[in-house]
Amino acid sequence: MRIGVLTAGGDCPGLNAVIRSVVHRALTGYGDEVIGFEDGFKGLLDGHFRPLDLNAVSGILARGGTILGSARLERARLQEAAENCEDLQRRYGIDVLIPIGGEGTLTAARMLSDAGMPVVGVPKTIDNDISSTDRTFGFDTAVMVATEAIDRLKTTAESHQRVMVVEVMGRHAGWIALESGMAGGAHGICLPERPFQVDDLVKMVEERFARGKKFAVICVAEGAHPAEGSMEYRKGEIDQYGHERFQGIGTRLAKELEKRLGKEARPVILGHVQRGGTPTAYDRVLATRFGWHAVEAAHRGDFGMMTALRGTSITMAPLADATTRLKTVPSDRMLEAESVF
Amino acid sequence: MRIGVLTAGGDCPGLNAVIRSVVHRALTGYGDEVIGFEDGFKGLLDGHFRPLDLNAVSGILARGGTILGSARLERARLQEAAENCEDLQRRYGIDVLIPIGGEGTLTAARMLSDAGMPVVGVPKTIDNDISSTDRTFGFDTAVMVATEAIDRLKTTAESHQRVMVVEVMGRHAGWIALESGMAGGAHGICLPERPFQVDDLVKMVEERFARGKKFAVICVAEGAHPAEGSMEYRKGEIDQYGHERFQGIGTRLAKELEKRLGKEARPVILGHVQRGGTPTAYDRVLATRFGWHAVEAAHRGDFGMMTALRGTSITMAPLADATTRLKTVPSDRMLEAESVF
Amino acid sequence: MRIGVLTAGGDCPGLNAVIRSVVHRALTGYGDEVIGFEDGFKGLLDGHFRPLDLNAVSGILARGGTILGSARLERARLQEAAENCEDLQRRYGIDVLIPIGGEGTLTAARMLSDAGMPVVGVPKTIDNDISSTDRTFGFDTAVMVATEAIDRLKTTAESHQRVMVVEVMGRHAGWIALESGMAGGAHGICLPERPFQVDDLVKMVEERFARGKKFAVICVAEGAHPAEGSMEYRKGEIDQYGHERFQGIGTRLAKELEKRLGKEARPVILGHVQRGGTPTAYDRVLATRFGWHAVEAAHRGDFGMMTALRGTSITMAPLADATTRLKTVPSDRMLEAESVF
Amino acid sequence: MRIGVLTAGGDCPGLNAVIRSVVHRALTGYGDEVIGFEDGFKGLLDGHFRPLDLNAVSGILARGGTILGSARLERARLQEAAENCEDLQRRYGIDVLIPIGGEGTLTAARMLSDAGMPVVGVPKTIDNDISSTDRTFGFDTAVMVATEAIDRLKTTAESHQRVMVVEVMGRHAGWIALESGMAGGAHGICLPERPFQVDDLVKMVEERFARGKKFAVICVAEGAHPAEGSMEYRKGEIDQYGHERFQGIGTRLAKELEKRLGKEARPVILGHVQRGGTPTAYDRVLATRFGWHAVEAAHRGDFGMMTALRGTSITMAPLADATTRLKTVPSDRMLEAESVF
Structure with a gap:
């Protein structure tokens, strides 16, 4: 299998841990190939990518930022990506795209998925406001x-x-x-x-x-x-x-x-x-699990979904769920804090 | 309501956060009184306790250890406690006992509960091996x-x-x-x-x-x-x-x-x-939530139970469940790590 | 000997370490008494103070802030203090005053010293800009x-x-x-x-x-x-x-x-x-040494001076030196950084 | 000028900061060339080295360990190095060797220096026991x-x-x-x-x-x-x-x-x-200053010397001084601690 991975949206501690985990699992678990697109969807559209082997992800687990870079993309170009889904997939020979990102990125991922691209998303936000997952790494x-x-x-x-x-x-x-x-x-x-x-x-x-x-x-x-x-x-x-x-x-x-x-x-x-900066141990573990399960989902053909933490397990949730409703603080959590005004 | 609280077993970052939370919730939420027994069940048996007001728990949230102390107790004396449950309860005028501790402590708590003492337990172990809760503070x-x-x-x-x-x-x-x-x-x-x-x-x-x-x-x-x-x-x-x-x-x-x-x-x-030492932010939050919910359970009369994390919610689980089976690492979690031998 | 100690000026990690060290050295080394004035010179003028024994300074070494508090004082009231130096000294029965503070505090200390008060200063600033000392704690x-x-x-x-x-x-x-x-x-x-x-x-x-x-x-x-x-x-x-x-x-x-x-x-x-917040190990050591040497200086009658780090030794420097010239970054230090613009 | 640099002896946080600083100062300050020998003196003898440009030292300032590696060398081979000093110097075309290491390394450095090699040493030990310098990085x-x-x-x-x-x-x-x-x-x-x-x-x-x-x-x-x-x-x-x-x-x-x-x-x-692991800010600054001054010393022809901290300045001290006497804790420093037994 040939896997494309990219990171998009604001910075978030744990991005590198996901990338590393995808590469580790794909290469040592399945003998896959992985390529990384640079600066998010921009790299996908503009053809900026590089192969990711074990050496490429060596030493990045504890490092902040993303070795693939991240950049904003105008909506028009995303539309362009969606319309040329099949071409893009063929161009890079990828069997699945694993975009790691927040609400905007997952919405884009859903557009591509709806347009026919095999996509497995990994949710990312320090704000912890994505529905369908108990927590997000970076938070x-x-x-x-x-x-x-x-x-x-x-x-x-x-x-x-x-x-x-x-x-x-x-x-x-x-x-x-x-x-x-x-x-x-x-x-x-x-x-x-x-x-x-x-x-x-x-x-x-x-x-x-x-x-x-x-x-x-x-x-x-x-x-x-x-x-x-x-x-x-x-x-x-x-x-x-x-x-x-x-x-x-x-x-x-x-x-x-x-x-x-x-x-x-x-x-x-x-x-x-x-x-x-460097992610906490908690975020490194969660990010590593998300990466591992994204590869598993890809091999199961579980497309149009994203990884999610539910209790102590990693499960898959529809991309649609993640992007339609923001997970906000419910009033019972405010009560527990006793100091919410 | 008059609440007795104690900490027993090995040290665990977050104990003070639980004590503080119990006191805060009980006093400001319900106008309760709280007393703390010193050195675990020993204080309960030997009459060593002190009233805990807001000042007594000021500044302890981020501090390691336990302001109440902890000590081992021989099984014989625990038996003694169980047999004199009613006397003990009357002696201190407590409506509920909140013991914070690991497997041993929760087993003792269950003995007291079975003997008629109104008990709400709070699980504690850095090892994270207590069933019925997704995670324990200190871990x-x-x-x-x-x-x-x-x-x-x-x-x-x-x-x-x-x-x-x-x-x-x-x-x-x-x-x-x-x-x-x-x-x-x-x-x-x-x-x-x-x-x-x-x-x-x-x-x-x-x-x-x-x-x-x-x-x-x-x-x-x-x-x-x-x-x-x-x-x-x-x-x-x-x-x-x-x-x-x-x-x-x-x-x-x-x-x-x-x-x-x-x-x-x-x-x-x-x-x-x-x-x-000082607990992580995660452990402080979990410990604080456990303390808050222990007081809620006490007021609901939810005795013989202990607080537990399930997904993002704090729920109550029977003390019995916590002490009969150790929560060990399942094989699918070992797979995710890829380096378990 | 009876020692008065106070902290004045902005917050600085290590203040509590100095207070603790003064109390430890004075009590266990010399059998002195120590009193602490509250909120800086204000406590000295308004009679707010408390005795400091070993228990009073227990557990404060690693704690940020100052247990004695700190507050600004108008120049007029400082003048008042200088004019009533003898009265103040008699009132509290102190043989020496140890003010811990920055440029403003040391200037005030010098005023009192010039007016006849036996003073041993301890310099404090996170800015490290006090002359006569290689470094200040907090920096x-x-x-x-x-x-x-x-x-x-x-x-x-x-x-x-x-x-x-x-x-x-x-x-x-x-x-x-x-x-x-x-x-x-x-x-x-x-x-x-x-x-x-x-x-x-x-x-x-x-x-x-x-x-x-x-x-x-x-x-x-x-x-x-x-x-x-x-x-x-x-x-x-x-x-x-x-x-x-x-x-x-x-x-x-x-x-x-x-x-x-x-x-x-x-x-x-x-x-x-x-x-x-908590001081680094470096600052705790330096603050502890300053406190220790301030007591030594007091017993030697080394008044009108402040503690200072010179190389690896703690020495005494005239209060006058500290307050007349700011220690700024010299150009050779800028050269070493290579990125100073 | 062509500079050879190597790290030897036990691990010490700040080694990479010295290497980076040597490269930065030499390249941007003087237009020098720098080569790094691998695994200490072993690389020098066995011809294992690589050129170090700005990219080679990018991102290493805060990283523990040493990018050049370190290894023990038997005394016999050091003797060999000393005897072939001139050959070695010619072989690599280096005008100066900057060895970064502890007592053993500095003794070896002195042997080479005595044998005619232009050497500028940088002292390194977490133990802080090298004479001639107030402190060493890593400590x-x-x-x-x-x-x-x-x-x-x-x-x-x-x-x-x-x-x-x-x-x-x-x-x-x-x-x-x-x-x-x-x-x-x-x-x-x-x-x-x-x-x-x-x-x-x-x-x-x-x-x-x-x-x-x-x-x-x-x-x-x-x-x-x-x-x-x-x-x-x-x-x-x-x-x-x-x-x-x-x-x-x-x-x-x-x-x-x-x-x-x-x-x-x-x-x-x-x-x-x-x-x-990652060095403290203090150690990064000291290591950076040592590296910078080692290059300055090389350009001044200050050979047979090593960098040293004296008060707030970096000075040069004879290699001989560093290796003949261990800097131990003097009794007045023990007094200050009050708890030395």
Whole structure:
């Protein structure tokens, strides 16, 4: 069998572990050939690819990023790919394409699959918001990085009687904020799934100070936003430099809290450190299992599907399921955290 | 409601997170009282306990160990506890006992439960070998510590053309060896679940050297052992100093490989560092959820049960289920690793 | 002897290690008494203090922040302290005051010393910019945190063919940027000590892309600024929310590079994570030695001095020396980095 | 100029950082050529080498081990090298040899230098025991790894009322034990420089238990040994498997303490994890500076010398100085730790 593999979308710790695992399983398990397309679907369309043997994936398990590169592709060119599915497949002589990517990539994968390409997808997002899988690799690493930051900020907040607002990733789903907030013991957590009342945060901080705990750490997903009328805030506003995030909710909320509380409040925007670097052991294992099972699925002819974690098992889920509904934080998970506002 | 909580058995990162979560949920969610027994069931029998309020659990979320202490208890005294269940319950005025512990502790918990004590258990083991729950807290931390060690040993093995044998914890189940071996990219993994052939390991190393990869890292669970006749080895042998583990499988295997391969092989025995210190974010979240749900179960009157992770949800499982069968590594998980011997 | 100790100024990993060391050495070495003033000089003036015995400092060695708290004090009140030096000393019955702090604190310490208070200072700054000492504790931790961030950003920059601009702390001295830039292998380093030419950065990135290295990481001290005419930039400008740093040099430079290069450039502002949390082993050792030697100096009557690292030895330096001249990065150190612009 | 570089001796985090720095400085600073000999002096004698350009050292700064490999060489062959110095130099056309290594390597380097080879040495040892330099790279990483282990063991010792004996590296000098012991807050530190009285350790532990601190962590250098008559112990004894270290001082001492104290005492032997893996930021900076200055020295014709850290500067020291006297822990440094026995 000849397998094509590509990585697309934003960076995510564990991509290399998937690539390595696909190559290992395919070569040593089945005697397959594997080629890797460069810079995502772009490489597929433009003919940029290279053969991947065991040496090519040696030493990459613990490395962040992706040895294949990743790039955005305009929708028009994806359409072009879908229309030329058969040609593309013939051109590279591949029996299956294994695209590793997030919602956008899996949607593209589905387009190709619908157009006749044999596709086995591997879901990828640090945001953990893909339906059909319990968890995605990259998420654990992002939560770990955010938790370490909260750990560090707590001591400095406490010593200086400050409020710290940590903005973590998560535009549409608040999983990183929820779990890093719980793991770091944040006193307030704000999620995209539930508009927050600034008054509630103010009250929480004041109650803490009243009982002698003269500091607070608030963990805010970048997609969180205040409830209507709770605070002046224009969602999606762009600053004069074209960057939304540095005028984002973290900075705004810190400013607002400082004004209302009359106490120092400082924002920290974690940014891209959450999606780079060496994956945690958890993510390496999950990524390795996904790669292994993708090859198995390819050999079973289980096309139009993607790998998924269900409990302790890796199963297959239709690509369609993954891309039609975002997995957001349900209210019972918010209850468990006790500090979701 | 008045809740008694205790920790028993070996150390496990996340114990404090459970205690903190029980106290938080009970006090702020229900206005309960919580008392903590010191040094496990010993404190329950000997009357050593202290009230746990919010201040008592402040700052312990990320701390290893257990603020309540832990100690072994002879079976006779456990029997004594079971026989005086009603007295004990009356003596402390507790409506429920929440013991946090491993197989031994949960068996004791079941004895008390059978004798009439309202009990909600919280399972704990770095070994991840408790049935009825997908994972236990402490396991992720142990795997992380072991993986970091393998990461470090790989570079030194490679530079010096050596074989490194890393012995990790896991007397009866090989989960830590499996997952740290996968995450660290060990070239051989030996588990208690499957006796290994030394010849196979020798062959693997020789093939690696033959294709220019002049080093190998082998990850061995402390409970792994060679197949009958594969290597001279007396299981459970005690050295002249009374310590079994330093004459354990790691050291033996390194010695054997050195002899057969004619190459340097070095053992590294990770030992207790795997079960101490700050828990990973994953373990803090799981421990916190377990504590929260234990209090919920107590209020529902869900006695004789223990918390369990099933997929993404926390559910309750009968204490009986947890203690009758060990959860070992199934063969399909060994297949995924590709390096299990 | 009766020793008063206080911590003042911004947070710095290692403060607790100094406090612990002072208490250990004073109590077990000399049978002294130690009291700790709360929230810096404020506690000294307002009579907020507590006795510090061995139990009070148990378990704090590895903890970030300061158990004594820290707060800003207006100059007027410091003047008040200086004028009432004798009264204050009598009031608390202290034979020596050991203030632990940065430039501002040491200046205040010198005022008190000049006014007759027996003072032994301990220098503290993550910025490493205090003259008379080779290094200050807290610096190594800040560099470690910044380096880990650069390590993570490098893989994500490489996979996505991006320019990453990391802004690290250092308003007046670029030590953190220099050493984390060197340790992380940043392709460009910008320091407050040398105004940079944006053109040079642009050229460096273009040359990298030209030879196939399609990414770059630039490490910028928050106090770095472009050379006159090199880029539109108003130093010290305040955004509409009152925060300077989020419109700081990191964001500006990323924006400017994106415009000139026509490639994605992203800023990451590390902020307060650099000054909180557990200190590195290096910082714990240095802080412990400083505390030990401060007590020795107190017993020798070596007042008006502060502890200092010189080579491998701890020596004493006049408080005056520390506060009159900032230790900035000399040009030969910039040469060694090869990537300072 | 044509530069030959090689790494020899045991593994040490930072070796790759030196190689990278030599190549960077030589190529971009002077337009030199650099070749790397494989497996230490063996490559020099056997003609195994490869050219090192910028691509060859790309991405190695943070990687443990050495891309050039390392191997032991018998003294006879070193003699051979010294006798054929001129031939060797001509054979490879090198103007200078930069050997990176420990005491043995530097002694060999001196032999070659005395025989007429232009040599600039770079000292390397995780043990920090080379005279003429304040610190060596690799040491900070080893101390960090050991400190993290002690941090983890402390919580588990405390929860289970145990004595933990951690054996760290350091055969002849106790720097790693001293600094990791101080940084980890070990209650007892045993160094090769001072034979310890077991009675003193027993007394210390008993006093701790008496005042309610029911645990202790003792950090022992592998080269530490009991004072004459203090405990039955045959130094250098070899077990039946030919391994000395697993019958080493850590295991013996734990056994002895358990017997005398009547309390659980457990040994943990850290072993090779201390000398592998990614270097700390400190070690990367020091290694980079050493590499840079080695090239400068080569261009100045400063032969027969090695790089050295003195205070904050890199200076040159005669190879002779480095190899005639071991830098051991002086008694005033032991005093500072207060827990050296």
